[in-house]
Amino acid sequence: MDHGSELLRVEGLQQIFQSGSKAVRAVDDISFSVFRGETFGLVGESGCGKSTTGRTIIQLYKPSNGKIYFEGTDLASLRGKKRWQQFRRDVQMIYQDPYGSLNPRIKIREIIAEGIDVHGLARNAKDRELQVAGLLETVGLNPEHANRYSHELSGGQRQRIGIARALAVQPKLIICDEPISALDVSIQAQIVNLLKKLQREKQLTYLFIAHDLSMVKYISNRIAVMYQGKIVELGEAKELYRSPLHPYTESLLSSIPYPDPDFEKHRNRLLYKQPAHTEESKLHEVVPGHFVFCAPSEVPLYQTKHELGATVSNTASPFLVSAAN
Numbered sequence: 001m002d003h004g005s006e007l008l009r010v011e012g013l014q015q016i017f018q019s020g021s022k023a024v025r026a027v028d029d030i031s032f033s034v035f036r037g038e039t040f041g042l043v044g045e046s047g048c049g050k051s052t053t054g055r056t057i058i059q060l061y062k063p064s065n066g067k068i069y070f071e072g073t074d075l076a077s078l079r080g081k082k083r084w085q086q087f088r089r090d091v092q093m094i095y096q097d098p099y100g101s102l103n104p105r106i107k108i109r110e111i112i113a114e115g116i117d118v119h120g121l122a123r124n125a126k127d128r129e130l131q132v133a134g135l136l137e138t139v140g141l142n143p144e145h146a147n148r149y150s151h152e153l154s155g156g157q158r159q160r161i162g163i164a165r166a167l168a169v170q171p172k173l174i175i176c177d178e179p180i181s182a183l184d185v186s187i188q189a190q191i192v193n194l195l196k197k198l199q200r201e202k203q204l205t206y207l208f209i210a211h212d213l214s215m216v217k218y219i220s221n222r223i224a225v226m227y228q229g230k231i232v233e234l235g236e237a238k239e240l241y242r243s244p245l246h247p248y249t250e251s252l253l254s255s256i257p258y259p260d261p262d263f264e265k266h267r268n269r270l271l272y273k274q275p276a277h278t279e280e281s282k283l284h285e286v287v288p289g290h291f292v293f294c295a296p297s298e299v300p301l302y303q304t305k306h307e308l309g310a311t312v313s314n315t316a317s318p319f320l321v322s323a324a325n
């Protein structure tokens with residue numbers, strides 16, 4: 001893919017939470033860029049630090065270490081109410097839980113118009129109403145939904161409201177934090193298709209956070225795989241799926257159900273156990289644009305690829321420790 005210019009850059013980001021006497025390294029020195037017009041997928045299993053990364057980018061948390069650049073500006077150096085307000089407009093978030101993220105006490109109209117009001121984007125009440133109606137249509141609902149409450153809508157419709165609310169302020173970047181995980185599979189595809197359509201029409205950029213690799217593959221141009229707070233592999237989506245270089249990526253791919261019962265019955269699941277990385281472990285560019293987290297001496301091992309579903313004894317990778325059906 002021919003990427004646009006860099007919109008977001010995350011550099012050496014670290015987020016450490018204090019949990020009692022223990023320090024939890026939720027995000028542990030990660031770096032990546034998101035380019036205009038692309039969908040950058042951030043995937044990994046629960047607890048790997050994906051949501052914390054998204055929340056730190058929108059500044060819900062102050063980073064423990066590292067830098068976040070938006071349109072080339074280091075957010076730590078962003079000064080003035082106006083510039084912060086612009087940042088809060090430019091970067092929007094769509095949440096995982098369409099049930100919990102919409103205020104049940106106010107009508108959909110007010111939920112969608114919140115950002116329009118905060119940022120003074122409507123000339124008058126009529127213009128505000130027209131904008132709300134237009135946004136509802138954009139996300140596949142009708143203007144009549146403005147008079148309803150969120151509990152009167154289905155999960156998919158609620159997620160559409162979440163998308164309309166984000167679109168209302170014409171953002172440059174939307175952080176989609178597991179936007180489909182709480183939905184039925186058939187609805188998931190509809191929401192992903194809607195996001196893709198909106199991206200084409202409005203030149204949107206997405207940071208798409210998910211644990212469901214099959215949908216991430218479908219929507220993302222590039223993907224970073226997170227494991228225990230670190231990015232262990234980063235590359236073009238197609239390449240990463242065709243030939244994953246990091247064993248953790250392979251184990252994630254092996255857990256995607258394949259729509260063939262016979263294949264499923266005989267396939268092996270790969271489980272990943274983290275090796276003891278040395279101090280020098282870091283992202284290495286193994287092929288152009290494709291990075292893998294490992295110590296320098298381990299790099300050649302990753303170049304031994306094997307077919308998905310192969311038994312462990314067939315693999316040369318030392319980190320695929322067991323197989324289970």
Ligand SMILES: Nc1ncnc2c1ncn2[C@@H]1O[C@H](COP(=O)(O)OP(=O)(O)OP(=O)(O)O)[C@@H](O)[C@H]1O
Pocket residue numbers: 017018019024025026044045046047048049050051052053
């Ligand atoms: N505010 C917090 N205080 C303490 N620990 C936290 C906090 N937020 C997250 N964590 C911990 O940080 C780690 C990463 O959490 P995070 O929610 O970012 O993971 P995730 O990959 O998004 O998982 P999930 O999909 O389940 O939300 C977890 O161990 C979590 O318990």
